[in-house]
Amino acid sequence: MYKLIGKYHNLFLNLSKVFMAGGAVYFLWQHKEIPHIWYQSEQVLSFKIWLVILVLSTFNWFFEIKKWQVLASFIKPISLQTAAKQSLISFSVSLLTPNRIGEYGAKSLFYPKKEFKNVLSLNFIGNMSQLLITLIMGIIGGIFLWKYLPATFLQEGSIRQHHFLLGFVFLVLISFGVLWFKHRFFDAKKKIFDADIWQQGIVYALVRYLIFSSQFVLLLYLLHSNVAVYRLFLAVWLTYLGAAIIPVLTFFDWAVKGSVAVSVLGLLHLPSPLIFKVVMLMWTGNFLIPFLIGSYLLWRHKPRQV
Numbered sequence: 001m002y003k004l005i006g007k008y009h010n011l012f013l014n015l016s017k018v019f020m021a022g023g024a025v026y027f028l029w030q031h032k033e034i035p036h037i038w039y040q041s042e043q044v045l046s047f048k049i050w051l052v053i054l055v056l057s058t059f060n061w062f063f064e065i066k067k068w069q070v071l072a073s074f075i076k077p078i079s080l081q082t083a084a085k086q087s088l089i090s091f092s093v094s095l096l097t098p099n100r101i102g103e104y105g106a107k108s109l110f111y112p113k114k115e116f117k118n119v120l121s122l123n124f125i126g127n128m129s130q131l132l133i134t135l136i137m138g139i140i141g142g143i144f145l146w147k148y149l150p151a152t153f154l155q156e157g158s159i160r161q162h163h164f165l166l167g168f169v170f171l172v173l174i175s176f177g178v179l180w181f182k183h184r185f186f187d188a189k190k191k192i193f194d195a196d197i198w199q200q201g202i203v204y205a206l207v208r209y210l211i212f213s214s215q216f217v218l219l220l221y222l223l224h225s226n227v228a229v230y231r232l233f234l235a236v237w238l239t240y241l242g243a244a245i246i247p248v249l250t251f252f253d254w255a256v257k258g259s260v261a262v263s264v265l266g267l268l269h270l271p272s273p274l275i276f277k278v279v280m281l282m283w284t285g286n287f288l289i290p291f292l293i294g295s296y297l298l299w300r301h302k303p304r305q306v
Contacts, residue, residue, distance in 0.1 A: 052218050053284065056215040056218075056285070057290075060211045063204050066083070067201060069083035070201075071122040075118050075122070088293050090107045091294050093106040103127075129204070130205040133209045134209065138240060142234075142238045144234050217229060220232055220265075227270060235265050239264045254287070257279050
């Protein structure tokens with residue numbers, strides 16, 4: 001695989017630029033109504049809302065970049081600036097691939113051929129750590145949400161409660177299936193490093209998870225949700241679990257996460273427009289802005305000679 005990537009290194013980067021630019025233009029052309037969502041309520045444009053988006057999205061990406069800096073140090077030490085450049089460019093390239101799979105190939109282009117398998121392994125650890133945290137927190141959210149729903153929200157009877165339970169169990173089984181498949185697909189013969197690096201990856205993944213899930217809940221709260229904060233957290237954790245196992249182009253993450261969020265948070269009787277506004281604001285801070293920054297860095301990036 002590396003020989004193929006190395007041989008067509010410059011072509012890969014140039015095609016990535018064209019593909020991203022074309023994809024972004026098509027996306028915006030197809031979804032002209034998206035900007036209007038932010039103008040439907042003066043609250044959405046308030047200073048507090050944008051402060052929450054920008055500050056917490058910055059912290060989210062800081063720890064994502066820091067995570068890659070720590071993981072990459074097992075190959076060679078890199079500065080935070082270098083880690084930021086590699087992370088943002090790889091993110092932009094991978095944004096138009098299912099579940100950011102293009103990130104594996106993109107990051108390998110920053111390193112020599114001999115480190116190809118190590119880069120794949122380290123990136124695998126970073127992504128699997130995030131998925132593992134999402135699975136654990138999603139299970140916690142689902143269990144406790146099911147515990148509270150019968151007495152407070154699901155007054156229609158036990159049938160709907162059982163539907164929720166069956167759906168949750170199915171979701172968990174699918175999640176474990178995804179974890180197993182990714183582990184098998186990656187090939188156990190590749191270098192996975194020791195427990196220490198897994199531990200560091202999981203710690204950074206947990207910090208990131210707490211940041212962006214808190215951002216979601218805080219935005220709901222600032223937009224005057226009248227649901228208890230702990231129930232919002234449980235529902236948001238379950239939402240991220242549902243969204244994580246659906247293969248989709250990351251650029252359209254807002255659509256999948258929005259539909260899952262409406263389904264889960266709808267159990268708390270939150271209005272769909274409120275949920276979708278928050279999803280779009282989250283997408284803007286954590287996906288769109290980093291994508292634009294990464295795209296700019298990619299255009300300025302000088303390909304490594306191979």
